[in-house]
């Protein structure tokens with residue numbers, strides 16, 4: 287089969303990925319072999335390709351928003367049937383025994399593995415997934431539109447919950463790409479007022495098309511104080527800006543796995559009055575199930591741009607350079 291690997295981490299325009307021929311992976315006892323139909327392109331793939339995220343395994347195949355069909359089952363895999371459509375997400379496994387797993391916070395597991403970082407991911411013809419970490423997908427969306435739900439959607443949902451905006455409250459969204467535009471749809475369905483602060487014409491246009499309440503530049507102040515905010519842009523310099531936009535007692539949640547350095551904060555202007563700053567680290571499987579159920583109920587449909595699998599580097603470069611709005615999705619065949 288064909289697979290892309292991160293060959294030499296370096297800037298995307300210098301070609302960090304290489305396409306190779308390798309054997310189909312063999313499913314372990316609890317694993318599923320997946321024939322990949324689509325794989326979403328996540329900003330994490332870019333951080334990995336460019337070396338912002340240290341490689342955990344040389345020559346790993348990126349991609350953790352995988353939609354495909356069950357091709358073969360390991361000897362003990364029972365959850366899905368041959369031919370069934372499933373999704374393979376970022377969280378690849380947890381130990382189930384560490385203090386974090388035992389208290390229901392498996393997203394903080396001390397020995398996790400991640401798809402497309404430790405385990406080979408979806409920029410390929412096939413991959414394997416532990417059946418306990420795969421998802422059934424909403425029937426309301428086709429393969430291309432299901433792919434971005436698997437990371438962009440689930441992580442955005444966890445960040446949205448972490449921001450603790452009440453029903454009918456005012457949510458600020460900083461940065462507006464693959465994850466944010468899905469999260470905004472959830473928030474709007476929940477009756478929240480959504481203020482988008484972002485650079486980039488494509489992103490602003492996408493926000494407008496979803497009917498958000500206001501749109502401003504990344505460093506602008508929203509038109510009203512916020513009951514909570516999410517930072518999706520990987521830009522630490524926005525942290526103080528977003529904290530200043532919060533009402534008393536409100537939370538800023540940082541959704542990304544990587545953020546540039548946060549400048550010095552001023553306690554009085556940016557944190558006092560019980561403003562809170564928190565990060566979001568991966569997700570639990572419960573987050574995933576809850577989000578996918580909501581996505582089905584609200585018929586959440588990501589805006590996507592399709593690329594053939596053999597043009598994966600171009601999709602990543604277009605993401606880096608902000609050449610599209612929404613989420614890129616790679617297709618096999």
Ligand SMILES: [Zn+2]
Pocket residue numbers: 380381382383384385386387388392394395396397
């Ligand atoms: Zn654990």
Ligand SMILES: [Zn+2]
Pocket residue numbers: 328329330331350376437438
């Ligand atoms: Zn991701």
